[in-house]
Amino acid sequence: MAAAERAMCNLYRMTRGVAEIAHLFDVLPDAGANFAEEVYPGYTGLVVAEGRARAMTWGFPLVLKGRQGQPLKPKPVTNAREDKLLTGFWLPSFKTRRCLIPVTAWAEAEGRRGAMTRTWYNVEGLETMAVAGLWRPTPEWGDAYTMVMTEACSQMVEVHDRMPVILAPEHWKVWTDGSADDALRLCVTCDLTLQVDRTQERWAGEPTPPPEREPRLF
Structure with missing residues (x-):
């Protein structure tokens, strides 16, 4: 399966406490x-927003309608492309509700269809990464968040063409409290060395969300 055809980051670890x-x-x-x-x-994942470490649901709910116009169960949109942040679905949150997502490592599916395994990525020597995120209150799931994605670095391109926006500590406040223009300038590819752990864990080896909550990428 080509890198660009694989789902975006739909699994990550956070192993530190609140x-x-x-x-x-x-x-x-x-x-x-x-x-x-x-x-x-x-x-539910941990998010840093409005001066607090808070639990939120991963994925903005996307409400779709069936063939007869009936509302379907919402699907979580877990990733936002950096080149789409100024479009209608993301713009209100990008302007006023940016957050930090603590991440120990994120996973991508690698291998042939039906036998994909988990490959984990983290910044070498860094126990916890701060990933750029957006959040908003929702009537469906309460407060929800999504990760911001940008072009993948050279260590990832064979697996996926996108990766999370990883923020340096000096940029945390700019992302959460700065202007939208300043925040947009931070949405660049990480230039730090990644640690890559190619495991034999099956991609679907752990419990996964039910089909109606499969993720989407805007």
Whole structure:
């Protein structure tokens, strides 16, 4: 399967606790914030937003209609392309609700269809990455978030043509509190060395969300 045809980042790990993340990002921890260590579309993950480490649902709900016009169950849109941030679906959140997503590592599917395995990526020597994100309140799932994606670095291009926007600590405040123009300039490919872990874990080896919540990419 060609890299561009594979689904975007639809699985990542976050192995640190709420208190650790709150300390790292110098924010307040939300008491009782629960989140999955391996986060799939539609699962609860940890997000840094509005000065707090908070639990939110991964994926903006996209509400579709059936053939008879009936509303269908919403699907989580987990990734936002950086070249689409100024379009209608993303623009309100990009202007006023940008967040940081703590990530230990993210996974991509690699191999032939039906036998894909998990390849994990993280920045070499960095225990926790800050990925650029957007969030918004939703009537369906409460507060929800999505990852911002940009062009893949040379270590990833054979697997996928996109990767998360990874922010350096000096850019965290610019992303969350700066102007939209300044934030857009941060949506570039990471130039740090990635650690790549090609495992024999089957891509579908763990519980996955039900079919109606499969992710989409805008």
